Amino acid sequence: MSALVMESLNKSYGDLRALRDLSMEVRAGEIVGFVGSNGAGKSTAMRIVLGVLGADSGEVRWDGKPVDLAVRRRIGYMPEERGLYPRMKVSDQLVYLARLHGLSTASAKAAMEQWTEVLGIAERRGDEILKLSLGNQQRVQLAAALVHSPDILVLDEPFSGLDPVAVDVMSGVLRDQAAAGVPVLFSSHQLELVEALCDRVGIIKTGSLVAFGGIEELRRTDDRRWLVDGPPAGSWLSAVPSARLVSHEGSRSVVEVRGQADDGVDQELLRAALAAGAVHEFSLLRPSLTELYRHVVSTDSVVTERETVSA
Template sequence: MSQLSIDSLSKAYGPVQALRDMSFEVRAGEIFGFVGSNGAGKSTTMRIVLGVLAADSGEVRWDGRPLDLHVRRRIGYMPEERGLYPRMRVGEHLVYLARLHGMSRTAAVAAMEHWTDVLGIDARRGDEVLKLSLGNQQRVQLAAALVHSPDILVLDEPFSGLDPVAVDVMSQVLRDQAAAGVPVMFSSHQLELVERLCDRVGIVRAGSMVAVGGIDELRSTPERRWEVDGPAPDDWLARVPAARLVSSEPASGSSAGTGAARRSVVEVANPDLADVDQELLAAALAAGPVREFARVRPSLVELYRHVVSSDESPAASDRTPAEVTA
């Protein structure tokens, strides 16, 4: 199936290296979350995909071939800096954009009516864009990206400024597009939403892709953690030298007094140790009854903080991203 491939893109603005060998792919029928701090290179990458910027080196391909003008016309793009004409009415604006993509007037009107219905702005078709709320302008901007039935969706911060209802509407639209086989790529700082919505995620730091893969694969970090609800003695973990106590607090329903059950988070840094979970459980049981014993995986927010706060410079690193190809 067709996919969008970003291969070793580099881009500099004078002395500032905006992208360093940026590589990843967005597969047909998947939603790909593109996350990173401000200035990490997300928008620059998207603009190169669109052909708005030229890369210093590297290539963007669709279905194994370099992107040409025909393919780029089949991309639905939503820029971070909204590009609507404020004095145009919503309906005529969307018809105008559809016509620019080569659609007949009849098809353009039908597409406008469909997407304004889906996005809940059908009652605003006759309103000037500038008279809409920020959230409704955002919906019009998404409709503009969708009105020509694109083969690829590239959305820069599409959820910025939306209320929860609008987020739900837009999320469902992206799911529907992916289900129809469209590769969907979007950037966002709302990591809980990214974790909930995306099939795969790429984390960017200082112009380089430092981690890319499925949510579950990215959360399977080398440091293994367990949550233990049970033994109260502080020294029970001494039986497992490879483990360290990350946190400990009174368990739910327990008082803070001596002998009270505690909920502890334990970490083992060496992923190669066999049966360490059995050692931990045995040590906990030897110290007292265990009510719960479970593996803990970091959230995308925790993983992101760890990755972007790393002291190691991407330019100096000889490691490849934590990539999952399955």
């Protein structure tokens, strides 16, 4: 199965390390979210995939072969900074870009009509870009990435500035593209959206990929937290030495069990609670992607170079 692979990418600007041995794979038919704080290296990695920037070392491959100009022509790219001609009409803009990708005039016009219809901007085809709202400009930018039926999609902050309806439209388009076998890589600061939409997520910090995997995989932790709705934990928790009380409100307690996952300890916790009284709820609490991200990004690490870059 075809995959877009970034392997051991490094990029420096003088003494500033923008990427540090970054390796990541986006498989055909998969949506991968790329998250990190401003300046973490997301855009730098995407620009290397596109060939806009050259890596100091490492390689980008598609279908097992190094990405060359022919492959890059088959990538649909949406930059974070809008790259549209402001005084050009929407229809003319999209037809022009499709023609640059090798489509005939008739095919380019048909593709323009298709994507402006799908993205809800058909009635704005005759408008100049500068006269559109920021959200509609974003829709045109996505249409520009899709107009040549790309084999790969690389989108930098595609949901920025969109209202909820537009977010739903764009999410549907990305799901449809993945269902057609297109690998989709996109960056976003909207972590709840990333969690809902993506098959896998990569978290980047100061140029290094510090976590990568499926949502459920990333949410697994060695220390499990349980919600116990029943007798106050103070009356029974001491019976389970490896557990501690995290919080308590009314009849609901959040209890953490430390160490490797062990069903025996979890059952011991439940038995101890039941011995003290009726238990109405006993459920495992997994961290959300937002909580995981905050933990990963806020964890201190030793970095000798300056840690900010417009990346």
